[in-house]
Amino acid sequence: MKKFLLQAERNLISGALVLLPLLVFFILLGKVWKFFQNYGEKFAHFLRLDLILGKYATDIVGGMILVVLIYLSGFLMRLSILKRFTNWVDEKLMIFLPGYEKNKKEAEEKLLKRNHEPKPVTDLPILFKNGDFWQPAHLIEEDENGSAVIFIPNAPAKDQGQILIVKSTDFKKLSDTTLGSLDASIKSFGKGILSFK
Template identity: 85%
Template structure:
């Protein structure tokens, strides 16, 4: 009986950890949609769309405003200041919203899959074999002949270090780890690297 209760407790905790990011994502999505619906209603009324589209005018106008805003945001993101601000916001959201980083990564992967042309590997977190130990590094580039260019940062500075040309067999890709997490670990002298995969 005790074993069964322990199993139930473990399953409940695992289920909560899976559902929490999804729940947070949908709550945020609902709040964002209500915000655009509010302005969509005013916009639809102003253009008299509600006379012939009825209750759907609010949703259609809100969706159009959201699409225009997304398009303009992508255009404005080319400005360096806004790009730095968006990266800063991303870092804060990763700290305060569980599952944000995973959901963002999945969304980026889905968007990148639409590109038919394969993109070259650039700046991925890896471990580099150096004798009997492994060093955290960035994979900059790989070629067809089994060679790789890596950047090995000097802790705690993530953007100072050495550029090395190594064999691809001496690197271990951390596919489930983001570059931001690796850099944060390097800043704190390797704290947390053992849990990276």
Template identity: 65%
Template sequence: MKKFLRQVERNCVSGAVVLLPLLVFGVVLQKVWGFFQKYGEKFAKLLHLDEVFGTIATDILGGVILLVLLYFSGYMMRLTYLKKFTEWIDDKLMIFLPGYEKNKKEAEEKLSTKVKKPSTDIPVLLKNGDYWQPARLIEEDSSGSAVVFVPTAPFKDQGQIFVVDSIHIKKMNETTLGNLNASVKSLGKGILDFK
């Protein structure tokens, strides 16, 4: 009987771990869509589109407002301050939402198949004498030069910038910047598993 109860308890905990991120995502999505739907309704009444299209005008204008906001948010992401702010939010979400990092990585992989990413701002190993140092590839040109940022542990945003020959770097295409940042924060733990 104890074995059966232990099995039931394990299954319930595992089910909660699986369902919690999905439930949180669903609630957040419902709140976001409700927010844009409310403003879509106001614009539909203002433009008298609700008289022509009925209740569907609310959804259409809410979707248009959401798309415009997404477009301008993507444009604003080019600003360094906002990029740092969103990275900070990502770090906090990884702590408080189980499964967030996995779902984010899957979404980024799906988006990367649609939008080809440049091969910069990726984790690399920089050859420094007889040893390799973890770094981020910032920029690379066709003449064989590269700009790399070497973080000073445990801070991912503090370090030094070097201009080196591309032959002195080894790209780690299977490693994410999140993994590199976590490793720098933990003083190098996990770097040996990077590929």
């Protein structure tokens, strides 16, 4: 009976961890869509589209405003100030929304496959072999000759540290670990690193 209760508890916790990011995503999506529907309704009424298309005019015009805004944002992303701001927002979302980084990476991979662009190897969590011990680090770049550029952060700051050029045999990739998890561990002076894989 005790084993069954432990298993049930684990399943409930795992289920909550899976559903929580989805729930947050759909709540945010609903709020964003409602925002664009409000403006879509105003524009549809102004252009008299609501007389032609009826209640669907709000959704159509709201969707068109959203698409135009996304398209214009693509041009704005070329500005370095906006790109830094977007990266800052990404970092905060990785901390406060569980599963955000994983979902973002999956979306980027799908876009890269659609555009037939090879995915660059940038900023992956690794453990660097330094003598008899291992250090958490970021894999920045890797080439075919077996050389790699890595960044070793100084705890607790994740954006200050050393840049080293090493051999690919001197580190192991943490394929099941996200950068957000690694950075959070570095901020807390290594707490949780032993469970990284």
